[in-house]
Amino acid sequence: MRRIPYRFEKSEASWSAVRSQGAGGQNVNKVATAVRLVFDIRASSLPERIKQRLLALRDRRISSEGVIAIKSEVHRTQEQNLEDALERLSALVEEASLVPEPRIPTRPTKASRVRRRRAKAARSAIKQSRRRVTDF
Structure with a gap:
């Protein structure tokens, strides 16, 4: 795998705080930002x-x-949630920057050459038998 070179600017991502409650309004003490x-x-x-x-x-x-929206709502501080969201965004960009190496063509193995030759011989034998039937 090779990587396409890039510069990821975290300042290009905008964020907003969202108040979130867990378990349908229960556990009022566990309100996360x-x-x-x-x-x-x-x-x-x-x-x-x-x-x-x-x-x-x-x-x-x-x-x-073409907009990526990532929400981070673990019960932590707002700064930790922001860092977590930025890490997940950079992981997504990193995944897109990895390009698989092109496959190097290899020579056919001896077994595959033998198999191909036998299949070819079988096809030609069938053709020969068809020709003989119509030669009278």
Whole structure:
């Protein structure tokens, strides 16, 4: 795997605090300050190849307009939730920047060459038998 070089600017992602309660309003003491991180792929300074790969990724966090929305609502401080969301966003960009190496074509193995030769001989034998039937 090789990586497409890029510079990920965390300042391009905007975030907002969302108040979140757990368990349908119960446990009032466990109210967490959730963070919703929004990153516009098309408006970012990422290379065009990474933008295309991000848009092609099958991820429910990426909308059809090219906006990534990540919500982090673990019961922690707002700063920790923001760091968690930024880490998940950078992991998503990292995944899009990895490109598999092209496969190097190899020579056919001896077994596959023998198998191919036998199949070819069988096909030609069938053709010969068909010709003999119509030769009278």
